[in-house]
Structure formats: C-alpha cells, structure tokens
Amino acid sequence: MSSLNLVEQSKRSAAFAAVDKHVGPTVRVLGVGSGSTVVYAAERLVELKRLNKLHPELLCVPTSFQSKQLIIDAGLRASDLDDLPELDPGSFASIDVTIDGADEVDAELNAIKGGGGAHLREKLVAAASKKLVLIADYRKDSEVLGEKWDKGVPVEVSPLAWSTIKRQLERFVPKSRVQGMTAEAVAAFEYNHPIAVLRQAVRKAGPVVTDNGNFILDVSMGKIYDPLAVEQLLKMVPGVIEVGIFSNMATEAWFGNEDGSITCRFPRSEMKKQD
Ligand SMILES: O=C(CO)[C@H](O)[C@H](O)COP(=O)(O)O
Numbered sequence: 001m002s003s004l005n006l007v008e009q010s011k012r013s014a015a016f017a018a019v020d021k022h023v024g025p026t027v028r029v030l031g032v033g034s035g036s037t038v039v040y041a042a043e044r045l046v047e048l049k050r051l052n053k054l055h056p057e058l059l060c061v062p063t064s065f066q067s068k069q070l071i072i073d074a075g076l077r078a079s080d081l082d083d084l085p086e087l088d089p090g091s092f093a094s095i096d097v098t099i100d101g102a103d104e105v106d107a108e109l110n111a112i113k114g115g116g117g118a119h120l121r122e123k124l125v126a127a128a129s130k131k132l133v134l135i136a137d138y139r140k141d142s143e144v145l146g147e148k149w150d151k152g153v154p155v156e157v158s159p160l161a162w163s164t165i166k167r168q169l170e171r172f173v174p175k176s177r178v179q180g181m182t183a184e185a186v187a188a189f190e191y192n193h194p195i196a197v198l199r200q201a202v203r204k205a206g207p208v209v210t211d212n213g214n215f216i217l218d219v220s221m222g223k224i225y226d227p228l229a230v231e232q233l234l235k236m237v238p239g240v241i242e243v244g245i246f247s248n249m250a251t252e253a254w255f256g257n258e259d260g261s262i263t264c265r266f267p268r269s270e271m272k273k274q275d
Pocket residue numbers: 033034035036037038100101102103112113114115116117118119122
C-alpha cells in the first residue's frame with residue numbers, strides 16, 4: 001500500500017495520467033509548471049525518459065526556479081522562453097504542451113493560480129503553448145472560482161508602490177465606485193469590498209519576494225462569476241504585473257478523485273459545442 005495520503009495520491013494519479021496522455025516521442029517542447037503536483041509530473045517524466053518514450057531532444061521550459069530545478073534533477077534539458085522558435089510557421093506557439101498545477105479550476109477550466117507565487121512565468125509559458133493541461137487533486141475541482149479556494153486571487157505587483165496598489169485594488173474594484181463599469185463587470189464577483197493582503201514569507205521576516213523580484217497581494221473577492229472581467233479589471237491597476245486568474249487558457253484538466261479514480265475535464269462550453 002502506498003505511503004502517500006489521499007490528497008498526495010490523487011495529485012500523483014492526475015499528474016501521471018496527464019503526462020502519459022500528452023508527453024510522448026513527438027513532443028519536442030514541453031512547458032513545466034510549478035508547485036507540489038508538478039513534482040509528480042516530473043517523477044513520471046523521469047520514468048518515461050528511462051523507458052525511452054520521450055523525444056530524444058526534448059526541451060523543457062520552466063515556469064519558476066523550482067520548476068527549473070525539477071527539470072535539471074530529472075536529467076532533462078531546460079530552455080528559455082526567449083530561445084524557442086515558432087513551432088509552426090505563422091503560429092504564435094513555441095511550446096507543444098504545458099502541464100501545470102492550479103489552486104482552483106471552474107467548469108469552463110478558468111483557473112486560479114499563483115498559490116506558489118509563480119503565476120507570472122506560468123502565464124507567459126501558458127500563453128506560448130498550444131495546449132495547457134492542468135493537474136490537481138479533488139479539492140480544487142469547482143463550479144465557480146472562489147467556491148473552494150479562499151486565499152484570494154494572487155496578484156504580482158511592483159514593490160515600488162505595493163501599498164498604493166493595495167489601496168487601489170481594494171477601492172478601485174468595489175462595484176459602487178468604479179465609474180463606467182459595465183453591468184457584466186458589476187456582476188463579475190461576489191464581495192462589495194475586496195481585501196488585498198501582502199503575502200508574508202515563512203521562515204523569513206517580511207513579504208514574499210517572487211522569482212522576478214516582486215511582491216504578491218492576495219485579493220479576496222468571494223466567488224468569481226466572470227473570471228475574464230475580473231482578470232481584466234485587476235490588470236488595469238498600474239503596478240499590477242500579473243493576475244493569477246487564467247481565463248480561457250486551459251484546454252484540459254485532470255483531477256485525482258478521493259476514491260482513487262481520475263477525471264479528465266474539458267471546458268463545458270466546448271463539450272456543448274460537440275453535442
Ligand atoms: O500556480 C501555482 C504556483 O504559482 C501552482 O501550480 C498552484 O499553486 C498549485 O500548487 P500545488 O500543486 O502545490 O497545489
């Protein structure tokens with residue numbers, strides 16, 4: 001019997017299943033996400049490499065310091081986002097597929113990311129990928145963002161003016177105060193008064209400093225009914241570098257369930273189109 005607890009076991013099953021489906025000998029460039037679930041994806045990559053089931057010249061694009069170490073420890077080749085050619089002529093994509101974790105995933109596969117503070121590079125890598133495949137345990141599988149993840153939306157901000165940005169995020173966003181806000185945006189999230197908290201480091205006094213030298217504000221706003229509107233709204237505040245809402249980016253999500261089974265989900269609207 002495995003020594004892993006239920007949550008760890010479910011992360012591992014999801015990660016193994018997603019890697020097995022998406023990473024084979026034809027995949028030349030792979031984006032590697034960050035976080036504890038991705039550690040299991042790296043474990044599976046090591047196994048596939050040993051079995052000679054990976055492209056002999058596979059390049060892995062890291063999304064954080066942690067992810068780069070995972071790639072190196074797996075004996076794989078790390079590459080830079082800027083070093084990659086276009087995969088197909090005329091295509092924006094330079095990465096075949098990216099496999100990444102998430103803090104919460106809704107019915108449309110919009111996701112909250114950045115619990116590990118890596119969402120800026122994660123979003124850059126996701127945006128350069130043909131496919132973004134999310135891997136997570138059952139606690140993160142939601143109908144609406146904010147239903148299960150209660151630590152707020154991670155927002156990477158410039159340290160130059162973090163407290164001003166915090167006030168703007170808290171005051172700018174409240175529905176009643178934003179002039180010209182559309183009805184759709186007013187209905188985009190639950191709380192009237194979001195709260196932005198500067199993320200504090202553990203075992204070091206002071207704030208978390210990201211791999212990019214910035215701070216993180218975790219912005220709580222309750223349930224997020226319109227992730228794209230909220231993402232755009234937060235991004236408009238000067239000094240916001242990246243928002244941990246990934247709207248319409250993921251193509252597929254794998255969840256490890258409590259009973260040991262695995263669920264693979266696609267955006268609900270895509271499923272309807274196929275009916
Ligand atoms: O977005 C992330 C880091 O910025 C992670 O993918 C997300 O926080 C999930 O992490 P974990 O797999 O440890 O639960």
